[in-house]
Amino acid sequence: MTLVQPYNPATGEKLDSVLATTPAQLQGLLEAAEAARPVYAALPAARRADFLDAAAEQIRAHTEELVHWAGLETGLPEARLRGEAARTANQLALFAALVREGSWVDARIDTPQPQRQPLPKPDVRSLRVPLGVVAVFGASNFPLAFSVAGGDTASALAAGCPVIVKAHPAHPHTSGIAARALQGAAQASGMPAGTVQIVFEPGVELGQHLVRSPVVKAVGFTGSRAGGLALLKLAQGRPVPIPVFAEMSSVNPLVIASSALARPNLAAGLAASISSSGGQLCTQPGLLFVPTGDAGDALLRDLAARLQDTQPCALLTRGIRDAYGQGIARLAEGAEALTPALPGDLPAASQLFQVPLEGFRQNPALAHEVFGPSSLAVRYDDPAQLPEVLAALEGQLTASLHADPAELPHLADVLAVMRERAGRVILNGFPTGVEVGHAMVHGGPFPATSDGQSTSVGTRAIERFSRPFAYQDFPDSALPPELQNANPLGLWRVVDGQRTQQAITQQAISPSEESA
Incomplete structure (x- = not known):
């Protein structure tokens, strides 16, 4: 008899086991x-x-x-x-x-x-x-x-x-x-x-x-x-x-232009997006691109303080907790910690690191996902440096840009690379929180997903979970209602290249109908 044994990750206690399927x-x-x-x-x-x-x-x-x-x-x-x-x-x-x-x-x-x-x-x-x-x-x-x-x-x-x-x-x-x-x-x-x-x-x-x-x-x-x-x-x-x-996997790069650094709610929004649900969201921004200089320094000090004040959380499983500890160690080897580290056996603390753009280029491992409440700030001098760096990233679920809308023409190259690398690009917002609707795309180029042509x-x-299928020269009575001349379901259909809800009232007789 095989059992599935769950644990409460906050306390470590065993919960009632469940009988496994044979x-x-x-x-x-x-x-x-x-x-x-x-x-x-x-x-x-x-x-x-x-x-x-x-x-x-x-x-x-x-x-x-x-x-x-x-x-x-x-x-x-x-x-x-x-x-x-x-x-x-x-x-x-x-x-x-x-x-x-x-x-x-x-x-x-x-x-x-x-x-x-x-x-x-x-x-x-x-x-x-x-x-x-x-x-x-x-x-x-x-x-x-x-x-x-x-x-x-x-x-x-x-x-x-x-x-x-x-x-x-x-x-x-x-x-x-x-x-x-x-x-x-x-x-x-x-x-x-x-x-x-x-x-x-x-x-x-x-x-x-x-x-x-x-x-x-x-x-x-x-x-x-x-x-x-x-x-x-x-x-x-x-x-x-x-x-x-x-x-x-996805690190969801988020680029901050100089014009956005002084926005009053930027640090609070970033802190919430990085740490919400213990950072265990597939759209968590694990990679920030922040301008060098005093204003960028001030933003990161504010962000680090907010993350430090965030209550440490228990991660979902022991495997996730262990992987998070390994990821934090990898970041600590190649980047400067802006938040104090806590022992690995404690609930996961939110962590923030920074690295110069050149250091990021020279250490590809820094671009790997760390699943949990951490983020790496890459400091850049000129937005013209960003397209090449973003193009070197793997496929992503999201990419985000914080900038004055009037700047968008000057950031066209950045946006073009984001469009190539991600399934969704967010302007002046945060990637966490995926609206369930008709237009949403929650997918992206490999390895964000195995099939970048779809959304989950x-x-x-x-x-x-469907495929296209065609009927050729079938009598109307043998067709599914979606394809019948009268359009009994009232669907929008493409008839001879035109989108319409109209029934087909004048149609040449097909060979199958003639023989019938």
């Missing part, structure tokens, strides 16, 4: 998911939307229980977890609205021209269809919004894909509550058994088996670079490779 049980989950796949995919969009709305309500109904256990298993503050619970429910509801409206399928219709010379033009109609069963790996730093009922699960279910979630071993109780909420919503909504399932495991073997299974057609992951790359290697080594949408937050995330 290999035989995992095989049963895979068979159930495969049986559910065609049934769930064929359901009308309105039925899937009702299920997602019911799931949102179930998360809201279980908020107290979720917040209680997530607090015990992660040490994160209650206010943060309540906000995350609301976000989890809201994004489920957001995807319900997206599915109910329906235009996300990107229906496109090219009507036929049988008399065209030298060759007739066929009737071709396309839309997005679900990939199949999706394996989702819960994140350590977001026990709700990026875990069992989080964005990967919500977007996969919205696309019409059954989901098997590998619960993060650090918070199995929270994960179990969320899974029961989703399964209750599925049962109440008449979804097929096997639509949402969960796997508990202290190690990696069952997760590896999930990725290797021919039943699974895509993977969603939020976590370390090592973990994401391991899953990517497994997926690419299959007889039939599958996509892995992994969010991995916002409604565009549904595209990851």
Whole structure:
């Protein structure tokens, strides 16, 4: 009998263990998911939307229980977890609205021209269809919004894909509550058994088996670079490779122009962005570019004082705590500490370092992510130095610029490099806090993600778990409603290159219709 043993990271005490899934049980989950796949995919969009709305309500109904256990298993503050619970429910509801409206399928219709010379033009109609069963790996730093009922699960279910979630071993109780909420919503909504399932495991073997299974057609992951790359290697080594949408590492560079140094709330905003949730946010600004001179010195003194006054926090897991200590040691070897160091066995203290631009250039290890409440200030003399340095960085989730808007034409080269290196660029703001909406992009070039063409937050995330599919010369009665002439769902569609909600009233008869 194998157990998953969670700990309270704030106290170190053992919490109640959870029985791990057995290999035989995992095989049963895979068979159930495969049986559910065609049934769930064929359901009308309105039925899937009702299920997602019911799931949102179930998360809201279980908020107290979720917040209680997530607090015990992660040490994160209650206010943060309540906000995350609301976000989890809201994004489920957001995807319900997206599915109910329906235009996300990107229906496109090219009507036929049988008399065209030298060759007739066929009737071709396309839309997005679900990939199949999706394996989702819960994140350590977001026990709700990026875990069992989080964005990967919500977007996969919205696309019409059954989901098997590998619960993060650090918070199995929270994960179990969320899974029961989703399964209750599925049962109440008449979804097929096997639509949402969960796997508990202290190690990696069952997760590896999930990725290797021919039943699974895509993977969603939020976590370390090592973990994401391991899953990517497994997926690419299959007889039939599958996509892995992994969010991995990012230092989120933040550039401060001289004109922004005197802003009264700059140091406070930076301190909050660096230290919030123990710095354990994927968009935490781990790299600051600060002008040399008295004004830059004053900003960093203020920032260091604010970080020093920040209450040290317990990091999510022992592995994260150990990695943070190693990262701080690496920074201390190559940069000047502006905050006092605390012994490694204490809760993680917020740390600030600085290094001259040339020293940063000569020590590439300083650009590596340190997951936790620390940041490195790189001191520069002239903004003209920055494009080359930014271009040498790896792919990022975000890049930020603090400057007077009137300066933007003079900083065009900086912004151009930021656009190449990041999935989102923020002006005069802070990268932490990712709005869940229709326009958000939470992704970026490798290694921020394994697939820089997608996002894991916002409604565009549904595209990851669907693919384009076309029908050619099918009779109208055999087409899905999204592609039928009458447009019974009232979707926005692209018909002969024009976006419209209008029905197709005059259409040449296709060969299939003529023969029918």
